[in-house]
Amino acid sequence: MLLAIVATAFGTCVAPANADDLSADFTICGEGRRVNCVVDGDTFWFKRQKIRIADVDAPELSPPRCESERRSGMAAKQMLFALLNAGPFTLAPADRDADRYGRKLRIVLRNGQSIGGMLIAAKLARPWTGARRGWCG
Template identity: 55%
Template sequence: MIILAVLLAALTGWNLNAWLMPVPQEGLSPAIELEAPDPWAQSREQRRLLEAQEDAPAPVAEFAGAPLVSAQPDTVSARFGICGGGARVTCVVDGDTIWLRGQKIRIADIDTPEISSPRCPAELQRGRQATQRLVELLNTGPFTLEPIDRAQDRYGRALFVVTRGGASVGGALVDEGLAVWYGNGRPDWC
């Protein structure tokens, strides 16, 4: 029992003497004052997770190995631009692919025209419009990332439906003719 107490005290930083043999506190100050733990004294990984939680309005799963899922509706937000050269952290690749805090995400419920390998100039133009419109939609306010039945696609992208107020953000692209619902076949954008 004492060995367990010593181990517990060592692991948690408790004052073992005060714990095993309490001393009356009248007029005496404790030999060691317990302070709140310093979050910056923690390991690099713990600091990274703390910073991620501070940046995100709601708890978020790990970035690598687990998809980003908001614990509360419409609490994921970030400032998006169009991806360019260099490191991709938070940006829009095309009308149905984004990077969010270093995680590549495929918007699972829509399909948009290609911009990396378009079949014609009309597809490229519409793909660029879809990309720009997705930037605008994501920057409008907080949203939710809803998982689907598969975690990743064949390219390793995390699969999510992006919603705001329970409605698909991709639905706006479908309504504007810049996307189709996923699973309805690949349209001829040309």
């Protein structure tokens, strides 16, 4: 099997090339059951499991600390929603299985490219460095 190597903030992630076989019709999370929905720019539910995109940090929405963080956070959330609905993807393991909140840590790939990297390229997220930093001024 041909392997694609994807560089991440955590080093190198190896994922099968053209193995994008996961997909769903994502909604924006609201009240009620969370099956396949987007919480914010770096967190979503997939098949009733909460996933934290491991290679990025997006602006906070719950709660945002300032108006610019809220606007940026909403834009990141909308882009992640569009990207997840754009076609099949792969969930690759990160440096550890879950974070302290129980969210599964995964790198989301499409055609071997990090969806987190796409958010970074759009300036709607930044690489995850292991510590939260503010998004206000």
